[in-house]
Amino acid sequence: MAGVSRVVIGISHPLQHLHGKAISALRQGGVHVEVGGQNLLECGSSTQEALKACQLVNAPFLFRAANSMPYSILKYAITVDGKIATSTGHSYWVSSTQSRKRVFETRARSDAVIVGGNTVRRDNPRLTTRQEGGNLPVRIVMSRCLNLPKDANLWDVSTTQTIVMTQKGANPGFQKILASKGVEVVEFDVLTPRAVMEHCYDRGFLSVLWECGGTLAAPAIASGAIQKVMAFISPKIIGGITAPTPVGELGMAEMTQALQLSDVAFEQIGPDMLMTGFLQAIPSCLPEVTAVGEAGAAFDASIASSPQRPKVIHFYKPWDPYGALSNFSPHPISLPNENETIVSWKSVEHYYQAQKFAGVRDSLAEDFIHKIRRAKCPEEATRMGRTLARQRPDLVRKDWAVARLVVMETALRAKFLTYSVLRDLLLSTGDAVLVGGSHDMFWGAGRNGKGENKLGLLLMHLRSHALRWSALNEVVDRKCESIAWWQG
Numbered sequence: 235m236a237g238v239s240r241v242v243i244g245i246s247h248p249l250q251h252l253h254g255k256a257i258s259a260l261r262q263g264g265v266h267v268e269v270g271g272q273n274l275l276e277c278g279s280s281t282q283e284a285l286k287a288c289q290l291v292n293a294p295f296l297f298r299a300a301n302s303m304p305y306s307i308l309k310y311a312i313t314v315d316g317k318i319a320t321s322t323g324h325s326y327w328v329s330s331t332q333s334r335k336r337v338f339e340t341r342a343r344s345d346a347v348i349v350g351g352n353t354v355r356r357d358n359p360r361l362t363t364r365q366e367g368g369n370l371p372v373r374i375v376m377s378r379c380l381n382l383p384k385d386a387n388l389w390d391v392s393t394t395q396t397i398v399m400t401q402k403g404a405n406p407g408f409q410k411i412l413a414s415k416g417v418e419v420v421e422f423d424v425l426t427p428r429a430v431m432e433h434c435y436d437r438g439f440l441s442v443l444w445e446c447g448g449t450l451a452a453p454a455i456a457s458g459a460i461q462k463v464m465a466f467i468s469p470k471i472i473g474g475i476t477a478p479t480p481v482g483e484l485g486m487a488e489m490t491q492a493l494q495l496s497d498v499a500f501e502q503i504g505p506d507m508l509m510t511g512f513l514q515a516i517p518s519c520l521p522e523v524t525a526v527g528e529a530g531a532a533f534d535a536s537i538a539s540s541p542q543r544p545k546v547i548h549f550y551k552p553w554d555p556y557g558a559l560s561n562f563s564p565h566p567i568s569l570p571n572e573n574e575t576i577v578s579w580k581s582v583e584h585y586y587q588a589q590k591f592a593g594v595r596d597s598l599a600e601d602f603i604h605k606i607r608r609a610k611c612p613e614e615a616t617r618m619g620r621t622l623a624r625q626r627p628d629l630v631r632k633d634w635a636v637a638r639l640v641v642m643e644t645a646l647r648a649k650f651l652t653y654s655v656l657r658d659l660l661l662s663t664g665d666a667v668l669v670g671g672s673h674d675m676f677w678g679a680g681r682n683g684k685g686e687n688k689l690g691l692l693l694m695h696l697r698s699h700a701l702r703w704s705a706l707n708e709v710v711d712r713k714c715e716s717i718a719w720w721q722g
C-alpha cells in the first residue's frame with residue numbers, strides 16, 4: 235500500500251454496489267482504516283462536526299443515492315423587501331457583481347440549469363458560467379404551451395446544449411423551429427417539476443440549479459423537487475404591491491404551515507448577504523463496512539449471479555452499478571499516437587474527442603488535441619471536442635464518420651486490457667444486452683430507446699472476445715508491438 239499505514243475516511247460510499255469495497259480492500263492490505271461516524275454516540279463534538287462537513291460537501295451524491303432524484307438548488311436574488319424585480323418586471327441587477335460571480339461558480343458545478351417560459355420571455359438569459367474552459371451545464375426550459383420567442387439566447391447551442399421540456403402536442407410548428415436550431419425538445423404527458431426531475435435522473439444528472447421565477451418555484455418546492463435554497467439578499471428597497479416575489483402561491487394560510495430551512499448559513503458577499511439552507515435533511519450515510527476477509531469481488535457479484543438478473547443492462551454514469559463500462563468512466567488509458575509514441579489519456583472519452591482532429595495539419599486542431607488531453611473531466615473533453623467540431627467542421631478529419639467506431643473500440647480495448655476489474659465487470663454481464671443510457675442517438679439509446687446504441691454493441695462485441703485477452707496480453711509487448719495489437 236505504498237507505505238500508507240492509516241487511512242481516515244469521512245463517510246462510506248452511499249451506493250450499494252460500491253459501499254465499503256475500498257475500505258475492505260485497504261484493510262485486506264493491512265491498512266488501519268477509520269470511518270467517521272461509525273459510533274455516533276461515542277463521537278466527540280469535533281468528530282460530529284467533521285462528519286457534518288462531509289455530509290454537506292457530499293450532499294448532491296447522498297441526495298441522489300437516497301431519493302433517485304438529482305440534488306436541486308433553488309437560487310434567487312431579492313431586495314430586503316422581498317422582491318425579485320420591479321412592478322414592470324425589470325430585474326437588472328438585483329444583486330451585486332460579487333454575488334453574480336458566485337452564481338456563475340454554482341452553475342459551473344451543476345449538470346443543468348432550469349428556467350421557466352416567463353424567464354425566457356422577460357430576461358432572455360444565456361445561463362452560461364462566464365468561465366473559459368469550465369463546465370457548462372445543460373440549459374433546460376420548462377414551458378407547457380411553448381409560447382416562447384423565436385429568437386432567444388438559449389436557442390444558440392454552439393457552446394452548450396439547450397433542452398425544452400413541454401407537454402405532448404404543444405405548438406408543433408415551434409417545435410420544428412427549435413429542432414432546426416439544434417435545440418432538443420422533450421414532451422411529457424403532464425409537465426411537472428417532479429416529472430422533469432425524474433427525467434434528469436434518467437439522464438444521469440447529479441446536481442441541478444433552478445433559476446426560475448416564483449410561478450415555477452412554488453410547484454417545484456411543493457412537489458419536493460427542491461432540496462436547498464440559495465438566497466442572495468441585496469440592501470435595496472423597490473416596493474411595489476405587484477412586484478414579483480421569489481416563490482409563488484403555496485396555499486399556506488397560517489404561519490405554522492411555513493416551511494422551515496435547516497442547517498442555515500449566512501455569508502456576506504460584497505454588499506449582499508447570502509443565506510443558504512436545506513428544505514430536506516441531508517440523508518445520513520452511516521457505514522456498514524465488510525470485515526477483513528469477508529470482502530466480495532471487485533464488482534457486485536450478486537447482480538451477475540442472481541437468477542433475476544435483467545436481460546437488458548443499462549449503463550451511463552459512474553454511480554450506476556455498471557457505469558464503469560461507459561466511455562466517461564475515469565479510467566486513464568495509454569495508446570500510441572501517429573508518431574508511434576505512447577500517450578496517456580484521462581479517459582476513453584478524452585481520447586475519442588481528440589481523435590476527431592488527429593492528423594489534421596492545422597495549428598488550431600493540434601492545439602485543441604492538447605487542450606482536450608488536459609481537460610479536467612470527460613464531460614469537459616466532450617464539450618471542447620463537440621464545440622470545435624460545430625464551429626469548425628473543416629478541422630474534423632475527413633474519415634471521421636467511419637473512423638469513430640474504430641477509435642472508440644480501440645480506446646475501449648485499451649481500458650479493459652488495462653483494468654482486470656473492469657474486464658471482470660464486463661464478463662459479469664453474461665449474455666445480457668448492454669444499452670448505453672446516453673441520449674446520443676448514435677452511441678446511446680437516445681430518446682425513447684430509438685438510438686443506435688453503438689457503444690452497447692461495441693461492448694458486447696468486446697465481451698465476446700474478452701476471454702482470450704489475458705492470454706494475448708501476456709504475449710504482446712505493450713510498447714513495441716502496441717500499434718499492431720490495437721489495429722488488430
